Amino acid sequence: MKTLLLNPATDPEALPRAAELLRSGELVAFPTETVYGLGGCVFNAEAIARIFAVKGRPADNPLIVHIAAPEQAAQVAAELPPTYWLLAEHFFPGPLTVVLRRHPAVPPIVSGGLDTVALRMPRHPIALELIRLTGEPLAAPSANRSGRPSPTCAAHVLEDLDGAIAAVVDGGACEIGLESTVVNLLSSPPVILRPGAITAEQLARVLGEPVTYWQGEELAATPSPGMKYRHYAPNARVLLVFSWEELQRVLSTEPLTSSIVLAPEAAPFPLKLPLRPLRAETLYAEFRAADRAGIRSIVVVCTPEVQRNAALMDRLRKAAAARPEEQP
């Protein structure tokens, strides 16, 4: 299959074309404010099955459904509790996904067989227009092959899925660069299953009740199957240090060859290794670039500013937890 690259900035037919492909059961990748999604019509079980197939995604890892207006949630969720409306009012459109009861019209395959459904209203104008033109919600996981970092530009999508999907809508680089916050509204108090740009504090303020982070030890009890899978880590070993002093100590004891340093600021001492910027927006692009360049170690300087960013720390810790036997 030839994958079309559609650009709404230069081609007025790009989005109508993409919507037509989706309506005919094809898969189309599109930009959101977080990462690129791989979209399929939510009520088309065959299209959804193909999303799992082209990503190489385990069948029990559920997808996120994307809507273009808060009211559209009624098409995919069985009930919309008051907490839903509160959060929608404050955070939609935006990087927040809520888990609710699944509507019987949504094929179970979308939710990996669960009776719940995760949904969000993205803030990207291209995503919103595409959902509107298609006329129904779009199920869309991140548009990477399973085990690769989420794509934050159209070229990343092609790197993983060229030839396997009908089209990619090019919307340039994603503004946020890390996946949305996922919060389970069926538990009391609500629990964050995946940290993202919307924080627990922001949710708690709006809901007027505490919001906690899901703890890894409760794995067996959690309804978020995606969390049990190995998350993406680059081929390089990822090493976290928590201060510049610690970096200096590591560099004086370990001879690091073909390595890079990721840090949010300039080093306070001369550095022999290349320094790359550490920012949420570009983290996955840096990981992909390191893989292409055959980098062996990535040392990440987690300054206090970085440590305060729960979403960024979550992705960094997952990358650093890579198992040695999986390294080249």
Ligand code: TXA
């Ligand atoms: O920012 C995002 O959320 C991006 C863009 C494309 O919207 N999407 C994304 O999708 O990251 P994906 O499939 O890569 O991650 C979905 C996450 C997984 O951790 C999955 O387990 C969880 O959401 N999830 C989906 N449905 C769920 C459900 N019914 N219950 C609990 N967790 C669910």
Ligand code: MG
């Ligand atoms: Mg993903």
